[in-house]
Amino acid sequence: MQETDDILKEVTNNEYKYGFVTSIDTDIIHHGLDEETVRIISAKKEEPEWLLDFRLKAFAYWQTLEMPHWAHLDIPQINYQDIIYYAAPKKSTPQNPDEVDPELMKTFDKLGIPLRERAQLTGMAVDAVMDSVSVKTTFKDTLASKGIIFCSISEAVKHHPDLVQEYLGSVVGYRDNFFAALNSAVFSDGSFVYIPKGVRCPMELSTYFRINARMTGQFERTLIIADDDAYVSYLEGCTAPMRDENQLHAAIVEIVVRDHAEVKYSTVQNWYPGDKDGKGGIYNFVTKRGLCKGEGSKISWTQVETGSAITWKYPSCILAGDNSIGEFYSVAVTNNWQQADTGTKMIHLGKNTRSTIVSKGISAGHSQNSYRGLVKISPRAEGARNHSQCDSLLLSPTCGAHTFPYADIQNETAVVEHEATTSKINEDQLFYCQQRGISVEEAVGLIVNGYAREVMNKLPMEFAVEAQKLLSISLANTVG
Amino acid sequence: MLEIKNLHASVGNKEILKGVNLSINEGEVHAIMGPNGSGKSTLSSVLVGDPKFQVTEGSVTFCGRNLLELSPEERSREGIFLSFQYPIEIPGVSMVNFMRAAVNEHRKYKGLSSLTATDFLKLMREKRTIVQMDNKLAGRSVNEGFSGGEKKKNEIFQMAMLEPKLAILDETDSGLDIDALRIVAEGVNKLKTPQNSTIVITHYQRLLDYIKPDFVHVLYQGRIVMSAGPELALELEEKGYDWIKQQLGE
Numbered sequence: 001m002q003e004t005d006d007i008l009k010e011v012t013n014n015e016y017k018y019g020f021v022t023s024i025d026t027d028i029i030h031h032g033l034d035e036e037t038v039r040i041i042s043a044k045k046e047e048p049e050w051l052l053d054f055r056l057k058a059f060a061y062w063q064t065l066e067m068p069h070w071a072h073l074d075i076p077q078i079n080y081q082d083i084i085y086y087a088a089p090k091k092s093t094p095q096n097p098d099e100v101d102p103e104l105m106k107t108f109d110k111l112g113i114p115l116r117e118r119a120q121l122t123g124m125a126v127d128a129v130m131d132s133v134s135v136k137t138t139f140k141d142t143l144a145s146k147g148i149i150f151c152s153i154s155e156a157v158k159h160h161p162d163l164v165q166e167y168l169g170s171v172v173g174y175r176d177n178f179f180a181a182l183n184s185a186v187f188s189d190g191s192f193v194y195i196p197k198g199v200r201c202p203m204e205l206s207t208y209f210r211i212n213a214r215m216t217g218q219f220e221r222t223l224i225i226a227d228d229d230a231y232v233s234y235l236e237g238c239t240a241p242m243r244d245e246n247q248l249h250a251a252i253v254e255i256v257v258r259d260h261a262e263v264k265y266s267t268v269q270n271w272y273p274g275d276k277d278g279k280g281g282i283y284n285f286v287t288k289r290g291l292c293k294g295e296g297s298k299i300s301w302t303q304v305e306t307g308s309a310i311t312w313k314y315p316s317c318i319l320a321g322d323n324s325i326g327e328f329y330s331v332a333v334t335n336n337w338q339q340a341d342t343g344t345k346m347i348h349l350g351k352n353t354r355s356t357i358v359s360k361g362i363s364a365g366h367s368q369n370s371y372r373g374l375v376k377i378s379p380r381a382e383g384a385r386n387h388s389q390c391d392s393l394l395l396s397p398t399c400g401a402h403t404f405p406y407a408d409i410q411n412e413t414a415v416v417e418h419e420a421t422t423s424k425i426n427e428d429q430l431f432y433c434q435q436r437g438i439s440v441e442e443a444v445g446l447i448v449n450g451y452a453r454e455v456m457n458k459l460p461m462e463f464a465v466e467a468q469k470l471l472s473i474s475l476a477n478t479v480g
Numbered sequence: 481m482l483e484i485k486n487l488h489a490s491v492g493n494k495e496i497l498k499g500v501n502l503s504i505n506e507g508e509v510h511a512i513m514g515p516n517g518s519g520k521s522t523l524s525s526v527l528v529g530d531p532k533f534q535v536t537e538g539s540v541t542f543c544g545r546n547l548l549e550l551s552p553e554e555r556s557r558e559g560i561f562l563s564f565q566y567p568i569e570i571p572g573v574s575m576v577n578f579m580r581a582a583v584n585e586h587r588k589y590k591g592l593s594s595l596t597a598t599d600f601l602k603l604m605r606e607k608r609t610i611v612q613m614d615n616k617l618a619g620r621s622v623n624e625g626f627s628g629g630e631k632k633k634n635e636i637f638q639m640a641m642l643e644p645k646l647a648i649l650d651e652t653d654s655g656l657d658i659d660a661l662r663i664v665a666e667g668v669n670k671l672k673t674p675q676n677s678t679i680v681i682t683h684y685q686r687l688l689d690y691i692k693p694d695f696v697h698v699l700y701q702g703r704i705v706m707s708a709g710p711e712l713a714l715e716l717e718e719k720g721y722d723w724i725k726q727q728l729g730e
Binding site for chain 2: 450
């Protein structure tokens with residue numbers, strides 16, 4: 001066992017390759033949060049009255065709340081007055097007001113995010129968000145020809161106010177929870193997607209979130225609407241610089257899916273996780289929820305979570321339409337001193353609704369990794385079905401893996417199944433690989449990717465390769 | 481090729497190998513026989529660097545290098561292959577990915593570039609016929625759900641892919657029916673060249689009917705107590721291991 005410990009240690013000292021900082025002129029407001037801050041943000045974005053009202057109500061409500069402590073997380077005190085709530089990198093230079101500042105282009109190039117439309121090879125449209133603003137959205141015109149709206153949420157507020165007003169807060173209300181209230185008060189940017197009736201989005205849509213400025217929180221808001229018979233596959237990626245202090249990221253993602261429409265939402269979360277002693281890193285407190293509003297509609301969440309110092313995140317589905325389907329596929333990796341409390345809620349309201357949960361936790365170092373899930377079958381959800389599979393893989397003797405499955409079944413025709421396993425990475429497997437000439441580091445990558453394969457297979461191709469590498473890198477030098 | 485001198489090895493505080501001497505030249509096949517608990521599997525484990533065993537004394541050189549200084553993966557890349565007595569299952573890792581990682585590591589060590597996917601699959605197809613392994617098996621996870629016979633065929637298939645200088649077959653015959661035994665043994669024979677060498681560890685003469693040894697050694701209580709030609713295996717089969725004890729005056 002001692003040898004395995006050493007090997008695991010070797011494999012888990014990870015390298016974070018997105019930890020650089022871009023030096024760019026940024027419009028930053030004073031730190032601290034009061035009603036004035038909310039008004040400044042709204043004014044900077046030239047928002048209509050109704051949106052300011054929404055923010056102010058949310059802020060007033062947030063002030064009555066306390067931070068939740070029910071998760072299996074040890075969250076240090078956060079001083080919300082120390083945070084800067086708005087930081088907008090200047091998108092263009094005075095010389096070239098119509099072009100995105102080359103420094104920003106360079107930053108996203110360095111992150112491997114194509115912001116030039118000629119880089120069409122990836123078949124992917126991108127909305128790039130740095131700190132509090134969307135820097136650029138690609139292929140907007142190509143998509144518009146099919147009636148698809150893909151833009152930053154700030155633009156959507158300006159150009160499609162009716163859609164935004166109808167749906168904003170309709171799935172995650174500002175009274176939902178502490179972080180949802182906070183986000184609703186101060187959200188700055190994020191993406192907006194509308195896929196009209198009968199349209200299959202011809203390319204992957206993606207948003208790339210980047211935190212750059214110091215002491216800044218990122219509060220993004222994403223709203224995706226798929227009208228009847230529409231389909232879209234949406235990807236989300238994120239990174240941040242390496243810093244000694246913790247930074248807060250509290251996002252909301254809302255999805256509404258109408259009759260027979262489908263939204264596939266994939267995340268590769270790679271926020272800076274902190275160093276090997278647990279210093280620094282992002283607090284990732286996110287509320288993601290989709291509403292299967294229509295008959296036969298479908299939402300599929302796939303997430304690969306490798307970053308963040310602390311993750312608090314439960315992408316969920318409200319299965320309101322009859323025959324609607326919710327899926328949640330998750331790989332959560334924690335290493336060193338990272339903590340994750342993640343899972344999903346499947347709320348079955350409609351008849352013959354089905355949900356699938358596959359959660360794979362991988363823990364190393366001194367990390368804590370929890371799965372928390374709720375399967376709720378309401379009284380009128382005749383014939384609902386759920387299958388949950390929660391597996392934990394332990395790579396060190398000092399890490400923790402926990403499973404908190406809740407089931408609330410109020411209709412006796414429901415079929416709900418839950419399976420759970422916990423395993424350790426096996427010295428014999430490592431040695432077998434080594435005997436074939438494979439280094440320990442690569443062997444851990446192979447074994448972990450094999451363990452997570454069921455989830456990784458759900459990712460779009462371009463993403464899957466990246467995610468596989470990420471899994472191996474996050475666990476580089478882990479095996480103990 | 482391989483020179484073992486006064487090798488002592490323990491697991492925990494228990495000494496299992498108590499001074500093994502063995503010398504193997506290019507192209508030779510050596511059989512190591514002996515009763516249960518004599519140290520046969522320990523010897524093979526120590527040669528491939530299994531961390532469960534500690535070498536306490538002695539030396540092993542392989543092709544002029546001090547083998548005991550090398551990591552298990554370096555020993556593999558230098559050309560030592562172990563066919564495991566109990567092959568390990570690795571769920572979710574396909575044979576294709578596993579073997580591609582292994583073959584490319586070996587190529588990198590030799591300064592060669594990685595094989596393209598097409599070339600690699602071609603190589604796999606070619607090698608798997610050696611042990612009559614079907615295509616489906618190659619697509620499955622490493623040893624997962626394989627029968628005993630399939631696992632052993634899979635070991636020899638991997639040996640064919642990696643073309644070792646020295647192959648150690650640790651009780652490759654255990655758990656095999658007659659047909660599977662023949663296929664596995666024929667596979668080993670097909671891979672035999674005048675340059676590579678083999679150590680066959682077995683309890684029984686049966687396997688040696690197929691894989692003809694040049695030398696037979698008897699390992700007993702952590703030492704090689706008798707070495708001779710192939711006739712020794714036949715004599716052992718006839719007289720049993722008690723005969724060894726008598727010879728040793730016990």
